[in-house]
Amino acid sequence: MTDETSEPQAHVIVELDVVDGWPPVASERVWAHDLGGDRYVVDNPPWFVRDLAVGDVVRAVAPGTDRHPVFVELLERSDHCTIRLVVFRAGPLGGDLARAIEPFRRLGVYAEGAGRYGMLALDVEPDAPLTDLVAVLRAGVDDGSWEYEEGRIFGAWRAATSD
Numbered sequence: 001m002t003d004e005t006s007e008p009q010a011h012v013i014v015e016l017d018v019v020d021g022w023p024p025v026a027s028e029r030v031w032a033h034d035l036g037g038d039r040y041v042v043d044n045p046p047w048f049v050r051d052l053a054v055g056d057v058v059r060a061v062a063p064g065t066d067r068h069p070v071f072v073e074l075l076e077r078s079d080h081c082t083i084r085l086v087v088f089r090a091g092p093l094g095g096d097l098a099r100a101i102e103p104f105r106r107l108g109v110y111a112e113g114a115g116r117y118g119m120l121a122l123d124v125e126p127d128a129p130l131t132d133l134v135a136v137l138r139a140g141v142d143d144g145s146w147e148y149e150e151g152r153i154f155g156a157w158r159a160a161t162s163d
Contacts (some may be wrong), residue, residue, distance in 0.1 A: 009034045012042070012060045014049045014071040023048035024117065029068065032058070041076065045082045045121035046151065047114045053080040053152045054110075054123040079126040082151035083137070087118050091145040100146065103136045121151070130160035 011029040018026055028048045032040035035057070042056045052058075055078025060069035089095030097113035100120055104111045110123040124133065140146045150157070 010040060012040050012058060012071055013068045014046070014052070016048055021110045024074055032060075038069065038072075040069065044112055045080075045084075045110070045123040047084060047112075047117065047121045048117050051150070051152050053082045055080045062089075065124040079154060081123040081124045081153045081157050083124055083147045083148055084151050085120040085122070085137075085140070087120060087146045088144060089118065090141055092131075093145050100140070103140075104133070106134055107136065109133060120146075124157065125156070126156065130156060134160050 008104065010032050012032045013027050014028055015027045016023055016025065018102075020148050025048060028046055029087055030046050030049070031043040032050070033043055034040055035068075038059050038061050040058050045054055046052050052074070056074060057076040058074055058077075060070045061072055062069040079122060087095050087097055087100045088091060093099045095118050097118070097120060101111040101113060103123060104122055107129055109125075109128055111120045112123075113120050124130075128131055137148050142147065
């Protein structure tokens with residue numbers, strides 16, 4: 001999550017391309033801090049939007065005074081990355097998102113669940129313990145708890161995941 005001192009003031013709508021039923025939604029709302037001038041800082045890791053992370057500055061324009069702003073473009077990338085997990089109901093955690101979040105919380109990694117889809121979105125800060133995080137992710141894959149994908153990564157993440 002960003003270092004902003006106030007609560008996020010806006011939802012930014014990001015329209016998605018649905019291919020073969022995925023993602024299961026045509027748009028996603030992310031929390032953001034309004035910087036003014038149609039600029040917003042993303043404040044939560046997205047579940048479906050690719051190439052977007054906490055701390056990114058985006059341009060979004062509201063189609064009306066009573067409507068949420070809609071994403072237009074990425075203006076500045078943050079040093080955060082976004083990792084998404086699908087937690088399997090048939091796995092050892094029984095699809096329990098709270099149990100799936102716990103090992104990430106212990107590492108200081110913010111995780112947000114989308115119970116309807118059995119998913120977690122992780123906000124990985126640049127100073128996160130990447131070696132430990134990758135070990136937890138791989139252990140969950142190995143024991144059948146989840147699968148994960150890289151929504152947006154940075155160079156240190158690539159180095160930590162290369163074998």
